[in-house]
Every structure is written in structure tokens, then in C-alpha cells.
Amino acid sequence: MEQAIATIRTFNRFFTRHVGAIDARFLDSDANLPEARLLFEIARLEPVLASTLQAELDLDRGYLSRMIARFEKKEWIVRDQEAADARARPIRLTAAGRAAFDQLDSRQRAVVAQDLDRLDNVEQQDLLQALTRARLLLDPASGGPFIIRPFRTGEVSQVVTRQSILYAASHGWGRPLETLEAETVAAFLRDFKPDREQCWIAEIDGVMAGAIFLTDEGDGLARLRLLHVEPFARRRGIGDALVATCLQFARDKHYRAVTLWTHKILEPARRIYARHGFVCVSSDVHTVFGDPIEGETWRIALHP
Structure with a gap:
């Protein structure tokens, strides 16, 4: 068990460094990694309630509220005004928010493609299967049909x-x-x-x-x-x-x-x-x- 724990922690340290997870400016953007992930989910799900984002990301509600407030300050998002309770107002990206997301998405696709380009076809399939198998082992319910x-x-x-x-x-x-x-x-x-x-x-x-x-x-x-x-x-x-x-x-x-x-x-x-x-x-x-x-x-x- 101790060796298994050490192996997983070693990989985690490698991967967080590899993808820039602890950088203050993820992929040289105006967001850190949690904010980039939140921006991705808003782009994927909009219009979306804050409660849905909280469930999707399994985030502390206060932490999520602070990130949403920063997005509003940057004018990346707007809330629909129908409901009096802010938590019941669906969130959408503004034009500026969409531009920020598109830039981040493009950069992330480019760095992933750069990783894959270093591998031949067999190595790429080995990597993809290893990553997918790891996900299925840790969370079997995450698998598709x-x-x-x-x-x-x-x-x-x-x-x-x-x-x-x-x-x-x-x-x-x-x-x-x-x-x-x-x-x-x-x-x-x-x-x-x-x-x-x-x-x-x-x-x-x-x-x-x-x-x-x-x-x-x-x-x-x-x-x-x-x-x-x-x-x-x-x-x-x-x-x-x-x-x-x-x-x-x-x-x-x-x-x-x-x-x-x-x-x-x-x-x-x-x-x-x-x-x-x-x-x-x-x-x-x-x-x-x-x-x-x-x-x-x-x-x-x-x-x-």
C-alpha cells in the first residue's frame, strides 16, 4: 500500500507540473486552472445555474461564488435577471467571456496535440487507453455505454x-x-x-x-x-x-x-x-x- 500511494503521488506531482495546474496564469491566460475549468463548464452548459456548476465540479459553494464574482468583475459572464435570488439566475458567457474561453481552449488543444505529436500511433493508443483505464478504475460510473x-x-x-x-x-x-x-x-x-x-x-x-x-x-x-x-x-x-x-x-x-x-x-x-x-x-x-x-x-x- 505504501508503494502504491507513493506511485500515485509521484504521478500526481509530475502531471500537475506537466499541465501547469499550479500556475497562477494557466497557459499564460488571465485565469488559474480552477477558473479555466469553471469557464469551460459554463461554455459547455450555458445557460447554467450556479448550483449545477457546484454539483458538476464538486466545489465548495463559497469558493465557487468567489470565482463567479471574479468572472463578473472581468465581464466574462452575465446572469439572467428574471429571478430575485442570484443563485436561481442562469449564467451565460459574454462576448469577452467567449473570447477568453476560445483562447484558452485553443491553447489547451495545442499543448495536448504537441504531447501527442511526440508519439507514434501505437504509443498514442497506449497513452489514451492507459488514461481511460485509470479513469474507469477510479470511477467506473464515468464510463459510457x-x-x-x-x-x-x-x-x-x-x-x-x-x-x-x-x-x-x-x-x-x-x-x-x-x-x-x-x-x-x-x-x-x-x-x-x-x-x-x-x-x-x-x-x-x-x-x-x-x-x-x-x-x-x-x-x-x-x-x-x-x-x-x-x-x-x-x-x-x-x-x-x-x-x-x-x-x-x-x-x-x-x-x-x-x-x-x-x-x-x-x-x-x-x-x-x-x-x-x-x-x-x-x-x-x-x-x-x-x-x-x-x-x-x-x-x-x-x-x-
Whole structure:
């Protein structure tokens, strides 16, 4: 924990310096960073009540009132005059306020573009995904709606990495599980049948949030494999959506049935499978991952 705290504080010190967060004149403007953020929110939401700005920025009401008063003194904003209570008067930018915002916005876009220009395309995507993932980890509710799409180059291996890490942390399944999953996806990539098989990725704001595979087992039988949902993305219905996508593909390809292998202790996954019509047809205790554990075979019939 101490090392984790130190790592985050080190990054915070770097980033506040990098973006000029403690400069009295943010980006050489007539505003500091809190004022620049307030100006941005007014421009984005106008006409907007002070109470809305307070909730949006989670600011102390007195501090917000002082900033609004400074904006009025600079003639950057005006309040509508219908209500007697100033707090109930929507705030708008004046022409001077709009010019100040446009200048700040232009400068900020330029410095961000300068940062990105130093990176190649792969590095840019690494940065964007790292920043978005950090936001989703710290505030899962900040994520937008999820999408489900076919896999892209490199993502199949990422699925193995994430599942191996997650199951090692939650159940202690280490190298044996990783070996099994690596062999599974290697065969999937090597023998991939685009018209009969697929891997789907669930994505939130450009970040992988989960995945599922369907493979052809022959004789009209398909296998659902490697379902997982990232912890920050759970309780959104992603697991159900991935399974539904998998089953719809199997029906469209006229598979007669879909099977899967899971474990009795994986209750959330078992509930998803049951909701979609899978039933447990057999179970056995194995030691593939080390300690004895009860594995289960589930199945759903799709076509006669």
C-alpha cells in the first residue's frame, strides 16, 4: 500500500507540473486552472445555474461564488435577471467571456496535440487507453455505454493475459490455467474459421471490458470459451450481452448445440449461463489447476 500511494503521488506531482495546474496564469491566460475549468463548464452548459456548476465540479459553494464574482468583475459572464435570488439566475458567457474561453481552449488543444505529436500511433493508443483505464478504475460510473465488436490483432493475447491475472488473484489459478488458455487461443488463431468462429470484445470508451470466444467443435457443435468481464465493468450486463452475442452467432451459423466448461465455484458465470438456457449436464473433480476443484460441462440445444 505504501508503494502504491507513493506511485500515485509521484504521478500526481509530475502531471500537475506537466499541465501547469499550479500556475497562477494557466497557459499564460488571465485565469488559474480552477477558473479555466469553471469557464469551460459554463461554455459547455450555458445557460447554467450556479448550483449545477457546484454539483458538476464538486466545489465548495463559497469558493465557487468567489470565482463567479471574479468572472463578473472581468465581464466574462452575465446572469439572467428574471429571478430575485442570484443563485436561481442562469449564467451565460459574454462576448469577452467567449473570447477568453476560445483562447484558452485553443491553447489547451495545442499543448495536448504537441504531447501527442511526440508519439507514434501505437504509443498514442497506449497513452489514451492507459488514461481511460485509470479513469474507469477510479470511477467506473464515468464510463459510457459498452459496445461489443469482433476482435482485432493482438487482443486475443490480451484476453489470456487479463484472465490469467484475474483468476490468479481471485482463485490462485496460476501457470496451469495460463498454459491452457494460451494453448486454446493459439489454436483459435492458427485454425481460425471466420465463417464459423469468432472472438468478441466488450469495450467501454475504447478500453477492453470483457471478451468471449466461440469455436467450432465439429458435427454441428460449438463451444463457448473464455468468458470474462473486467472488474470495473461489472454490473452493467456485459456478461449477458457477450453470451447473447455468442448464441446468436451460433444460431445464425446453424449450430445444433453449444457447450462450455466451467467450475462450480464460478457462481456469477453459472448464473449467466443458466439465464440463457444452458444446463449442467455433467461434473467431475479435477486437479488441472492444482488443488481439487469441481468442473462442470454445460450445454444448450439450438436446432434439432
